[in-house]
Amino acid sequence: MRGTTSPRRAPAVLALGLAAALTGCGAGGDTRPPHAPAGLTAQAGSATSVHVMWRAPDAADGVSGYQVFQGGRLVRELPADKTMTDITGLAPRTAYTFSVRAEDAAGNRSPLSAPAEVTTPDARAEDRLAPTAPAAADGRAEGPHAVRLSWDAAADDTSVTAYDVYQAGVRVHTAPGTDRATTVTGLQPGTAYVFTVRARDGSDNSSPDGPPVAVTTPADPGRAPHTAPGSFTATASPGAVELTWTAPDTGRATSEYQLYVNDLPVTVIQFGAGAVPRGRASYRLTTAEPAGTAWTLKLRARLPDGNWGAFSEERRILLPG
Structure with missing residues (x-):
């Protein structure tokens, strides 16, 4: 997009060599396990x-x-x-x-x-026949951080030994094959989720997904979701943009952020083990865009449950020459 300052298009030249000035968590003096x-x-x-x-x-x-x-x-x-x-x-x-x-x-x-x-x-003898999918499933929120799921029993030629709960294609919970309900915890308040349940037999054959169950957790009146990065800043200098923000309080250290420029995702910022920020974080990206190019920037965090959280405040900058 060299030569244009359209706010709706992603920059064509983002030299995301991502030589990131990543703010790591300081370990000095920490002796408490x-x-x-x-x-x-x-x-x-x-x-x-x-x-x-x-x-x-x-x-x-x-x-x-x-x-x-x-x-x-x-x-x-x-x-x-x-x-x-x-x-x-x-x-x-x-x-x-x-x-x-x-x-x-x-x-x-x-x-x-x-x-x-x-x-x-x-x-058991060799078994390649997967169980049937649970025919029906239901769910309800049990407070801001938990969901109770229930399902119909699946059938198998031997026996069902486990039921696996999936969210966004990732297994998040396993219940015994004798159970018809379970509680999934560690969720975010005020968030929409879709779960599916698969049956599994003793030979690890898994059924297809059961019907999807959509559940939205209520807001936590005593504690805001805090999924958005706070105090987001973007400072432009020749050939680079310095980003800083405060890590959201999601119940776990956040190591992955998605950066949007001009309303389009351009990169995922990942902090390695031992460098995950728990307070202020910083990231430096380089660019070869021409002077006067306008950018709007925002970012969001990957939540512990795998979803993306709320966006930070949006910042607008003009790249200098």
């Missing part, structure tokens, strides 16, 4: 796999990752935005114990969580 993860559950998904889940921590803990232990042996290391995992390669008809601990950016580690015990079912 995070709290141990709470709400740990372990659900056998098949004769050889177990699904382990736990609740997201409070943002004040500054968690940067998790370690998952099987019987005292480390089996998984996960980033802060993952609060579930599948442990595979297990033995049928065997009891297992799992625990999780959290780690912050300064390297402080929490105590181990309360253990979760589970026994894998018997192995």
